[in-house]
Amino acid sequence: MGIERAWVRVLTRCIAPLVAATTMGAAQAATPVKIALTFDDLPAHSALPPGVSRIDVAGRLLAAFHDAGTGPVYGFVNGVHEEREPDSVGVLSLWRAAGHPLANHTWSHLDLNTHGLADWEADLVRNEALLQRHMAGQDWRWLRYPFLSEGETPEKHVAARKLLKAHGYRIASVTMSFGDYAWNEPHARCMVKGDAAAVASLEASYLKAAKDSLDYSRRLSATLYGRDIAYVLLMHAGAFDARVMPRLLKMYQDNGAKFVSLEEAERDKFYAADFKTQATEAPTTLENAMKAKGLPVPKLDLPFAELDRMCR
Ligand SMILES: [Zn+2]
Incomplete structure (x- = not known):
């Protein structure tokens, strides 16, 4: 049984690219949309x-x-969770055992915009022993800003970047996001109520939001640069995300996506600012790049209000 399944997987892997190449449009097949x-x-x-x-x-x-053949996927860690939820100990080892890397999201998810830089630095550093242990000898010095807060003033923004540079970090920017985190709480509520219809509607709205955000980021990139940059997609390791993940990854692949590593995506010149300390002028998001060029930023409509009302 196990062996049969393994063979089906191997065959599927061998055949899938051929099928995809013949069913996708020629332009899509020639230039896949790179997503980390x-x-x-x-x-x-x-x-x-x-x-x-x-x-x-x-x-x-x-x-x-594994089933979608994504290659390495960075997980950004807040070590405090292991203290607050001892049952979560083991997750990081599983992630590493599957061949995926880990990086820093600060110890306690501290918001740089509402905390002093020294406190924030201490919280960043406090997370490092855990990362060192799990990532021995490998590249874990990537920082994803909690709440994507990069400092509420230009001075603090630059000071944080200098500090990160001094600690050897690069910044993991976000150029694609559909607020996936917002589906996890309504999902838990709807499961408590046993409301299968509500869960099905959550699945549909999640996949729609993901497709809308894919189109949105591609539209901004086309407007700005006349091409697809390599995108960095922000997701969260939630129960609903896990439930829908096979369908989500298939949706991206059906739309011409090729999953790449964070390192590969960040080699795109759009992300040059992520490696610099004096970067206040260089945009790190597509929206800011639009603003910098004086272009109107279109709105990505996401159903947060509706999600918040569900299964109350
Ligand atoms: Zn976070």
Whole structure:
């Protein structure tokens, strides 16, 4: 049984690219849309539905990565979760055992815009022993800013970048996001109520939001540069994310996506600012790049209000 399944997987892998190449448009097949998947808030993000553990969530995510052939996926860690939720210990080891890297999201998800730089630096450094242990000899010095807060003043923004540079970090920018985190709490509530219809509607709205954000980022990139930059997609390691992950990854692949590593995506010249200290003028998001050129920033409509009302 196990061996048969393994063979089906091998065959599927061999055949899938051929099928994809013949069914996709010629332009899409020639120039895939490069997307680096990144997952924040490991090892414990948002609410769990009844009967689902943090280990289950990680296992489902990792199985989906494997089946979709994503290659390495960075998980951004807040070490404090292991103290708050001892059941989440083991998630980081699973992630590493599956061949995926880990990086820094600060120890306690501290918001740079509402905390002093020294406190924020201490929180960043406090997370390092855990990362060193799991990533011995490998590249974990990537920082994903909690709340994507890069400092509320230009001075603090630059000071934080200098500090990160001094600690050897590069910044993992975000150029694609659909607010995936916002589906996890309503999902847990709807599962408590056993409302299967509501869960199905959550799945549909999640996949629609992901497709809308793919189109949105591509439209901005086309307007700005006349090409697709390599995108860095922000996701979260939540129970609902894990539930929908196989379908989500298929949606991206059906739309011409090729998953690449964070390192590969950040080699795109759009991200040059992520490696510099004096970067206040250089945009790190597509929206800011639009503003810098004096272009109107279109709105990406996401159903947050509706999600917040569901299964109350
Ligand atoms: Zn986060």
